[in-house]
Amino acid sequence: MQYRTATSRGAASASLLFKYGAGAAVRVLALLSCLLLLDAAASNAEGAEELKFAELYSEVSSLGITLSDKLKSLDGRDVAMTGFMAPPLRPSINFFVLTRSPMSICPFCSSDSDWPIDIVAVYVEKRITSMPFDRPIRVEGRLELGTKTDEATGFVSLVRIYAHSLREE
Amino acid sequence: MFWRKALIVVGMILLSGRSAFADATLVTLPIDRAKFLAGQKFDMEIEVRGAKADEIKVSIDGRDAAEFFGVAPVLKNEDSLSSYRLNGVALLKPGAVKVDVEARAEGKTIRSSVNYTVAAPGQKRAKNVILFIGDGMGLASRQIARIMSKGITQGKYDGLLNMELLNDGMALVSTSGYDSLVTDSANAASAYATGHKSVVNAMGVYENSSKDPFEHPKVENIAELVRRARGMSVGLVTTSNITDATPAAMVAHTRRRAEQNYIAGEMLKADVVLGGGSWHFLPASSPGSKRKDERNLIDEFKFAGYAFAKDRAELASAKGGKILGLFNLDNMNVYLDREMLKDPEVLGGFTDQPTLPEMTQKAIDTLSMNENGFFLMVEGACIDKQLHAMDWERSAYDTIEFDKAIGVARKFAEKEGSTLIISTADHSHGISITGTYHERDGKSGREAVRTYANAIFPTFSDAGGDGYPDDPAPDVTLVVQYANHPDYYEGYKAQSKPVSPAIMSGDAAVANASRAPGGVFYLGNIPVAESSEVHAADDVPLSAAGPGADYFMGVMDNTEVFFGIVGALGLDPTQK
Numbered sequence: 001m002q003y004r005t006a007t008s009r010g011a012a013s014a015s016l017l018f019k020y021g022a023g024a025a026v027r028v029l030a031l032l033s034c035l036l037l038l039d040a041a042a043s044n045a046e047g048a049e050e051l052k053f054a055e056l057y058s059e060v061s062s063l064g065i066t067l068s069d070k071l072k073s074l075d076g077r078d079v080a081m082t083g084f085m086a087p088p089l090r091p092s093i094n095f096f097v098l099t100r101s102p103m104s105i106c107p108f109c110s111s112d113s114d115w116p117i118d119i120v121a122v123y124v125e126k127r128i129t130s131m132p133f134d135r136p137i138r139v140e141g142r143l144e145l146g147t148k149t150d151e152a153t154g155f156v157s158l159v160r161i162y163a164h165s166l167r168e169e
Numbered sequence: 170m171f172w173r174k175a176l177i178v179v180g181m182i183l184l185s186g187r188s189a190f191a192d193a194t195l196v197t198l199p200i201d202r203a204k205f206l207a208g209q210k211f212d213m214e215i216e217v218r219g220a221k222a223d224e225i226k227v228s229i230d231g232r233d234a235a236e237f238f239g240v241a242p243v244l245k246n247e248d249s250l251s252s253y254r255l256n257g258v259a260l261l262k263p264g265a266v267k268v269d270v271e272a273r274a275e276g277k278t279i280r281s282s283v284n285y286t287v288a289a290p291g292q293k294r295a296k297n298v299i300l301f302i303g304d305g306m307g308l309a310s311r312q313i314a315r316i317m318s319k320g321i322t323q324g325k326y327d328g329l330l331n332m333e334l335l336n337d338g339m340a341l342v343s344t345s346g347y348d349s350l351v352t353d354s355a356n357a358a359s360a361y362a363t364g365h366k367s368v369v370n371a372m373g374v375y376e377n378s379s380k381d382p383f384e385h386p387k388v389e390n391i392a393e394l395v396r397r398a399r400g401m402s403v404g405l406v407t408t409s410n411i412t413d414a415t416p417a418a419m420v421a422h423t424r425r426r427a428e429q430n431y432i433a434g435e436m437l438k439a440d441v442v443l444g445g446g447s448w449h450f451l452p453a454s455s456p457g458s459k460r461k462d463e464r465n466l467i468d469e470f471k472f473a474g475y476a477f478a479k480d481r482a483e484l485a486s487a488k489g490g491k492i493l494g495l496f497n498l499d500n501m502n503v504y505l506d507r508e509m510l511k512d513p514e515v516l517g518g519f520t521d522q523p524t525l526p527e528m529t530q531k532a533i534d535t536l537s538m539n540e541n542g543f544f545l546m547v548e549g550a551c552i553d554k555q556l557h558a559m560d561w562e563r564s565a566y567d568t569i570e571f572d573k574a575i576g577v578a579r580k581f582a583e584k585e586g587s588t589l590i591i592s593t594a595d596h597s598h599g600i601s602i603t604g605t606y607h608e609r610d611g612k613s614g615r616e617a618v619r620t621y622a623n624a625i626f627p628t629f630s631d632a633g634g635d636g637y638p639d640d641p642a643p644d645v646t647l648v649v650q651y652a653n654h655p656d657y658y659e660g661y662k663a664q665s666k667p668v669s670p671a672i673m674s675g676d677a678a679v680a681n682a683s684r685a686p687g688g689v690f691y692l693g694n695i696p697v698a699e700s701s702e703v704h705a706a707d708d709v710p711l712s713a714a715g716p717g718a719d720y721f722m723g724v725m726d727n728t729e730v731f732f733g734i735v736g737a738l739g740l741d742p743t744q745k
Contacts, residue, residue: 060518062447062479062495063467065457087673102681104558104669104700117448117457117498117517133674134682147454158456 048080121157136169193220198375201283208743212386220274222251263289293739294716295589296542305553307597314568331575332592335712338721355426357595358418364731373422382425409550410446447495480521593711599652660685
């Protein structure tokens, strides 16, 4: 509902942009314990197609999910999505789950809770040790579709982004 | 000296039903003071923990247990664990039973005794039983629903809820499991379904040392009993995942309620299965599935003769004596979102979900075709889930919806004449009505919480007369406060969308800044790792009407709800 008002009261982390490159890493280290160390792949902010959570599926029913035409047309291309980073399984991990709303529970930590339907797995080339969970983050990267099981965690994803840029919204 | 030691050991045996000697512990399952319906099947297991036992001797009222039951024991003998287990046994004779256990370990002998009670089958008084479980619905939840749905004028209520008109029996029910003061929904529902206490996250089992959630000793549940003893039909209706704890405990046996893939398969024990959670029924390769295998349970149900309904329209037209209705991949949406606000972003494509009263009506219509009668469990699941999220308004609309479902059952019972209706909760939440909230004089936040005389009365209106207030945020609303909570922001007003009060950040829950903009910050009073409001150990009210309802009176243990049900039905599983 009012996520944009969130930054004024956010408790968990910094308000700075995280981008690639040595300069950015220094800024981050200097300011916070939050570390995002991705490889210096070229950022592609201009070419990324904006994708909203509401646009992921064309049909959702008890019989399953149908991927939207827009989502399918973007397979393999650069997209940009804004959402919330769910608390990861381990403090240091090379992927995290992007959700529409902030997660009050951690499905990785508690066996009795489950992920919502509309989630995106975000893979990063180097490990993230910390990012804010309570404020929106913007992810840009290459979209990949299709069921895939993460070897380390057993996590099954349907929609993935191989990120080359992450920043707080 | 010897006698002093011996006295201590005997004292420990008497106090706990366990004894410890040479670091070994003797555990007998079912536990001391367990109560059975005569003929109810169970697994009996004796574990010697912390030692390799040379021999375990078990006797029932002085007779060798294996001989008594006519069952060969399954023995396990590992370095630090030995076990003696008798599977699928039953005590047939009503009265008191004493179990003596003797184990030799490390050259020593350790002993323990437990006592059981076996209840005699009752006279059949009721043909059908409908058990309504308002999950987490404590006394305050009932009253909030009464205020909002019925209204109050000059201090007198303008009406009572359906559940409050169940007048033939009333009790306060205590809810603890055998492991802990505060229970969860699996453990709590298991007590209703089996008459035996269990432990948090478990259903239909006692807890042994096994890491395998399916290796724990089982006790026969209500769904199995009514089928075996009388050929009755079974129905399960809820607004959550149908594999969630409360409906699951009616049919399943597992130490871990999270085993929802397995629980989905166990739903074949019921004839009518209505709720959310289809993702545990879809094969893993189907997008949206939460299964780890390729079983297509919807097809398996169809093959077993069930009509399948995926939405309200299909439910209305479903025919036959068996129905599987799954109306959401996950939990169904709550009444306020589903029937009133209808925000597409919140509903996420599920725009045709039935109401709880509609599901209840369909279940009764279908189950009542069985001449042998039926057992139906109807759960108001999100009364609890919304209180965890500290959204008492959403919880209250679901309590009202739950009460409407009880109304459907009351109408049926009035005509049918031999149906016992029970309404209760499985556990409580620490909520209380402090007064009201309004900003008529310009005050807001904490200063606008009106107490005592300033509280006057809330101004909920119901122009349509359907029992659901037209606006969840009237000019003067209730102030409902929480005894426990994480760090959170309180706005004292209904939220347009469900928003979590706190979210996890590392190991700590932090207040969700996107909730209640401009609201008051309250520092949490439970461990920082808790991101939601948690259950309370408060007793819960139970109301009942119909034949057998007079069993419920005074203060009762939650396991007694089971004995009230099987007693009213006069179930006698000793003959089968």
